[in-house]
Amino acid sequence: MTMPQVGIAGETIDVNEEGYLTDPEQWTPDVAREIAQVEGLELTDKHWEVLEYLREQYAEGAKLTIRRIGKSDVVDSVKEFYDLFPDGPLKKASKIAGIPKPASCV
Amino acid sequence: MNHLLILGAGTAGTMMANKMRAKLDETEWEMTVVDKEKTHYYQPGFLFIPFGLYDPERVTRPKADYLPDGVRTIWGEVEEVTPEERAVRLADGRELSYDLLIIATGVSPDPKETPGLHGALWYEDAFDFYTYEGATRLADKLDTWEGGRLVINLVEPTIKCPVAPLEFAFLADSYFTEKGMRDEVEIVFTTPLSGAFTKPVASKALSALMEKKGIEVVPDFYLMEVDEEEKTLRTYDGKEEPFDLLVSIPANKGAEYVDTSDMGDVEDLNFIPTDNHTLQARDYDDIFVVGDTTNVPTSKAGSVAHFEADILEENLLSYINGEPMTASFDGHANCFIETGFGKATLIDFNYDTQPLPGKFPIPGLGPMSLLKETRLNHFGKLAFEWVYWHMLLPGRPLPVPSHMSMAGKVPEDEAEPKLAAA
Numbered sequence: 001m002t003m004p005q006v007g008i009a010g011e012t013i014d015v016n017e018e019g020y021l022t023d024p025e026q027w028t029p030d031v032a033r034e035i036a037q038v039e040g041l042e043l044t045d046k047h048w049e050v051l052e053y054l055r056e057q058y059a060e061g062a063k064l065t066i067r068r069i070g071k072s073d074v075v076d077s078v079k080e081f082y083d084l085f086p087d088g089p090l091k092k093a094s095k096i097a098g099i100p101k102p103a104s105c106v
Numbered sequence: 107m108n109h110l111l112i113l114g115a116g117t118a119g120t121m122m123a124n125k126m127r128a129k130l131d132e133t134e135w136e137m138t139v140v141d142k143e144k145t146h147y148y149q150p151g152f153l154f155i156p157f158g159l160y161d162p163e164r165v166t167r168p169k170a171d172y173l174p175d176g177v178r179t180i181w182g183e184v185e186e187v188t189p190e191e192r193a194v195r196l197a198d199g200r201e202l203s204y205d206l207l208i209i210a211t212g213v214s215p216d217p218k219e220t221p222g223l224h225g226a227l228w229y230e231d232a233f234d235f236y237t238y239e240g241a242t243r244l245a246d247k248l249d250t251w252e253g254g255r256l257v258i259n260l261v262e263p264t265i266k267c268p269v270a271p272l273e274f275a276f277l278a279d280s281y282f283t284e285k286g287m288r289d290e291v292e293i294v295f296t297t298p299l300s301g302a303f304t305k306p307v308a309s310k311a312l313s314a315l316m317e318k319k320g321i322e323v324v325p326d327f328y329l330m331e332v333d334e335e336e337k338t339l340r341t342y343d344g345k346e347e348p349f350d351l352l353v354s355i356p357a358n359k360g361a362e363y364v365d366t367s368d369m370g371d372v373e374d375l376n377f378i379p380t381d382n383h384t385l386q387a388r389d390y391d392d393i394f395v396v397g398d399t400t401n402v403p404t405s406k407a408g409s410v411a412h413f414e415a416d417i418l419e420e421n422l423l424s425y426i427n428g429e430p431m432t433a434s435f436d437g438h439a440n441c442f443i444e445t446g447f448g449k450a451t452l453i454d455f456n457y458d459t460q461p462l463p464g465k466f467p468i469p470g471l472g473p474m475s476l477l478k479e480t481r482l483n484h485f486g487k488l489a490f491e492w493v494y495w496h497m498l499l500p501g502r503p504l505p506v507p508s509h510m511s512m513a514g515k516v517p518e519d520e521a522e523p524k525l526a527a528a
Contacts, residue, residue: 063403066298066328067262071374079330082342088326091300104263104304 008034020094020101024058027098035096043096047084049074051097058099065102066090108135111194111204113184115141115169117149117499118397118411119210124501125419126208127174130426137176138202140194142183144169147238148494149266150408150487153273153444155241156233157281158249162242172499184211187367189390206392206422209378211361213266213398213406215240219357220261222332231337232352235274236266244353248281253290254350259339260297261329262357263304264375266398266406269453271295271355272302272312273444279319280446293320296327296339296347305460307521308453311477315445358406360399377401382457383434385418386425394418394425404437404457412498413438416508419501438510440466442487450483452476456510462521467506469514476515 005012009030014022021027032051036043053074057064066089070078085092090102110126112119123139151165173179183197194202215236217224223232233247234240258275275295282288295302295316301309302316302323316323330342339347360376370376379388380400387393396418397411404410413435420433437457444450452474453461465472474486497504
């Protein structure tokens, strides 16, 4: 199976069929800005904080859930997370943060 | 004299008490079990109570009858664990100390976690069925309900027995059909997950079955509040689902003392960080966690507790003898799924392998069929009740391996995600 590749921010990026980066190392802030634009989002400082947090948590091997982000200090509440990344905040934020789509484990 | 203390005498705690008492020399180890409630509930039976398929009395037995001799039993609620002092304080003020602690206090539905859920509608038009009281009250409600919009909702994605809400939907379809009123009932299944179930092959198969039965699945539905006036569910992103009758699976939370003792994980649901493979508490060498209380990434279910108990027994003995813990839990879960009209399907999976079609437990022969609706699977589910009381709780070996096996399963890339009728 060949891995799809897309040109983002002047770089060739490996993504899966749903558009999630397959190598978090290929992520750059420009890549994030470009994916966000496709998703219809203008990234504010708050968005960046969330993206950094997700990348950190992912690197530590944490199991990511919407509730976990909502209970973290990076946002005030689950509601704020939804307001920042409408329609499936964890999926959308993970895509922009260049980490895999969070899979449920139950 | 050493002291092994077990908190919780549910499925996991009872199994561990029986297993460890059989293995540990009574002259070297004394054992104590603490639980706040004297009744053992056969929780898989809760599903059948709302539909009148089980009488409520059938699912209750005294916990004491299933605990071994040579174990002291204390009926009381845990208030705080102080790991640094190896001490446990009970709500009545009693203090216990331990050399080795097993935590098996499980999780319970907490409707108070969601605004509007535990209000005027609770046990009027909104019910749970994961408790004895909820299941019995819902049975009374369904008995006289004249139909309308039945909405099933999972508040959080991580709940015990993650297949039970699907089973409830299937059995509701069957129940209303047999009552001759299926046309009067709209069944809607709302879930924060991306589909009917979590793992891709099973989710597709189960979604197809939901569709076939005329049950609407609303995915990515993350409940924020219940509007009591409007009888409407509202999500964080403003989606709404009105209901006439709500069957809720409230947020599942571990015991309150986990929070008081500052032992829970960051999700604030009082699950305890636990090593995925050894089942040792992440932060404490002399505490082990088993059953629904762990945060290990697999289903919270009796079968999981059972497979964990086999591994934990081995690791505790290694730990006590000062040897490396070599037994490794693989996340194995095995669940019958009632699909209505006297049939059921079966799934078997672990951390790394999603539920796949095939035969179980004997490759090629079964007699059970994985991811396939059969009558035999349904009888397997019913027969499990006897196995639970007579083999599982006493800690006797079952003819099912602790580690998941690929033998008899169709490999992932060949699996056709369709739940064929037998």
